[in-house]
Amino acid sequence: MRLLRFGGISLGIALASALASLSCSSSSDGSSGSSGTRAAKVDAQTLFGPNVTNVDIEVDYAAGAAPYVGTGGQYKDVWNLFRTNTNALFDGKKDISFPNTLEGMEKLDDVTAGEFTKSDVLAIAKTHRQGASTAATASFYVVFLDGKFKDDAGTVLPDVTSTAIADKGVIAIFKPAITANPNSAIAPLVEQSALLHQIGHVVGFVNNGVPLNSEHHDAANGAHCTNKACIMNVAFEGAEATVNFVAKSFTAPDPVIFGQECLSDARILENKLLPE
Numbered sequence: 353m354r355l356l357r358f359g360g361i362s363l364g365i366a367l368a369s370a371l372a373s374l375s376c377s378s379s380s381d382g383s384s385g386s387s388g389t390r391a392a393k394v395d396a397q398t399l400f401g402p403n404v405t406n407v408d409i410e411v412d413y414a415a416g417a418a419p420y421v422g423t424g425g426q427y428k429d430v431w432n433l434f435r436t437n438t439n440a441l442f443d444g445k446k447d448i449s450f451p452n453t454l455e456g457m458e459k460l461d462d463v464t465a466g467e468f469t470k471s472d473v474l475a476i477a478k479t480h481r482q483g484a485s486t487a488a489t490a491s492f493y494v495v496f497l498d499g500k501f502k503d504d505a506g507t508v509l510p511d512v513t514s515t516a517i518a519d520k521g522v523i524a525i526f527k528p529a530i531t532a533n534p535n536s537a538i539a540p541l542v543e544q545s546a547l548l549h550q551i552g553h554v555v556g557f558v559n560n561g562v563p564l565n566s567e568h569h570d571a572a573n574g575a576h577c578t579n580k581a582c583i584m585n586v587a588f589e590g591a592e593a594t595v596n597f598v599a600k601s602f603t604a605p606d607p608v609i610f611g612q613e614c615l616s617d618a619r620i621l622e623n624k625l626l627p628e
């Protein structure tokens with residue numbers, strides 16, 4: 353929209369350069385350019401192994417899409433739900449760092465409202481991602497967007513809360529799908545649940561890096577779990593199902609929302625990776 357200010361000729365140039373940068377980012381997708389290497393995701397065999405001792409979550413947000421912080425549901429700090437569940441995911445074996453205040457997150461003033469494909473999300477990550485994985489640290493990137501998800505066929509899916517590009521360690525949260533829930537008291541829990549679903553994807557659930565040890569892979573729906581009470585169920589990419597899940601599952605003060613089957617896969621992988 354801002355482009356319109358520049359008038360006809362400049363608009364043409366701006367569009368051309370926008371298209372050039374789009375094609376640039378898609379051609380680097382999957383290639384081994386230097387920034388691709390820097391942002392490369394740690395694979396599950398490394399992530400769950402003993403050499404990775406730290407997991408860093410970088411969080412950016414667009415204007416109008418700030419993550420919930422502070423009180424939410426039964427929590428004084430809703431990010432404690434994230435801490436409990438990521439500690440469960442790694443069995444307390446990794447030092448997990450993430451921001452729980454807006455000051456610790458970066459606001460992206462150049463990312464405007466709109467619809468976002470996975471390629472759009474990767475282009476944002478390419479520009480704004482600062483964290484990098486090292487031998488001891490696995491870094492993941494999360495961006496909260498003021499817009500809806502558009503799939504690769506160009507269909508806008510307004511109920512989809514979030515997506516992950518698992519092989520890049522990149523997650524996007526689509527804030528309007530979360531704020532559309534009329535029960536705003538539980539919206540922070542819905543948002544955290546969506547984030548944890550996508551964290552599950554980037555660490556290699558289900559059967560997407562973390563090997564399967566029981567029959568709980570919903571292969572027809574990608575890397576999802578057949579357990580309807582596990583946050584890795586395919587239904588929990590959608591706001592409506594996640595709202596219902598939160599209403600039902602958040603009776604405990606601080607619930608672990610990954611199912612036992614998914615957590616067992618992580619534990620078994622971890623044990624296999626221990627030195628003899």
Ligand SMILES: [Zn+2]
Nearest residue numbers: 549553586589
């Ligand atoms: Zn999913």
Ligand SMILES: [Zn+2]
Nearest residue numbers: 577582611614
């Ligand atoms: Zn599961």
